[in-house]
Amino acid sequence: MTFVLTLLALLACLTQPAMAHNQSHLVLEPSQNDDQTKMLLLISSWTPKDPSWTNQTPACQWAGVNCTNGYVTGLDWDNRGLRGFFNGSNLPTGLQYGYFNNNLYYHGFTGTPILNSLPAGLQTLDIRNNYFCGSSVVDISCQHVYVDGTCNNSTHTVTFDQACDTMP
Numbered sequence: 242m243t244f245v246l247t248l249l250a251l252l253a254c255l256t257q258p259a260m261a262h263n264q265s266h267l268v269l270e271p272s273q274n275d276d277q278t279k280m281l282l283l284i285s286s287w288t289p290k291d292p293s294w295t296n297q298t299p300a301c302q303w304a305g306v307n308c309t310n311g312y313v314t315g316l317d318w319d320n321r322g323l324r325g326f327f328n329g330s331n332l333p334t335g336l337q338y339g340y341f342n343n344n345l346y347y348h349g350f351t352g353t354p355i356l357n358s359l360p361a362g363l364q365t366l367d368i369r370n371n372y373f374c375g376s377s378v379v380d381i382s383c384q385h386v387y388v389d390g391t392c393n394n395s396t397h398t399v400t401f402d403q404a405c406d407t408m409p
Contacts, residue, residue, distance in 0.1 A: 276300050276313045276333040283332060287325035300333075309335075316340065319367070323349045327368065330358030338365040342387075353377050356386070356399060374405035 280300045284290060291304040301308035307315035313333040319340045327350045332339060337360075343349035350371040357378040359366065367387040377399050383392030390401040 276335070279331045279333050280306075280313065283328065284325075287323050289322065289324075291321075314338075320344065321349075325350060326352055327354035327371070327373070329354060329356045329366070332360050332363070334360050335362065336360045337362055339363070340365070340367045341371070342367045342369045344370040353401075353405065356380070372403060373401045374403040376400040 277296070277300045280294075280303070281296055284294055293302060293304045300306055300313055301311060305317045305321070306313055307317065312335045314335055314337045316332075316336065316339040319342045322343065323341065327341070341350070350368070350373060352373065353375040354368065354373055354377055356366075357380050359379070359381050361381075363381055364385055365387070366381075366385060369387050369389050371389070373389070378397055379386055379392065379399050380397065383394045383399075386392050386399065388399050388401060389403070390399060392399045
């Protein structure tokens with residue numbers, strides 16, 4: 242009986258560190274489900290939506306979405322005439338570039354975008370030719386953000402050319 246208890250105790254000690262390692266690994270790594278959830282939140286107020294942009298289709302199979310190893314790293318959504326509210330905090334964690342320039346459909350997105358929780362590795366965010374107004378705090382370098390207006394690196398603020406009280 243003592244032998245069996247000792248064997249069980251030894252087995253528990255050997256498996257516990259591996260389980261703890263796996264649990265911490267899961268917590269630290271963003272998942273493909275996180276990308277899917279963020280993408281669905283990002284587009285929730287937008288029109289028109291591409292037919293592929295659904296919760297039944299993996300985000301990496303959406304039109305205009307580029308992925309690396311199953312994670313969203315790029316959004317090529319220029320000139321889609323997208324309208325709605327832009328919340329940068331819903332951009333996928335691993336996003337490296339996002340193009341939302343509506344130069345063929347000027348005044349797509351409206352209001353003051355949320356730009357203070359952008360992905361840390363974001364290298365380019367192009368949101369020109371939309372109907373953004375007011376000012377917004379941005380948490381990445383201005384050299385990576387393209388807007389109709391000015392970006393001030395010392396105050397981490399983007400000020401859009403359009404005043405909010407003159408929006409149609």
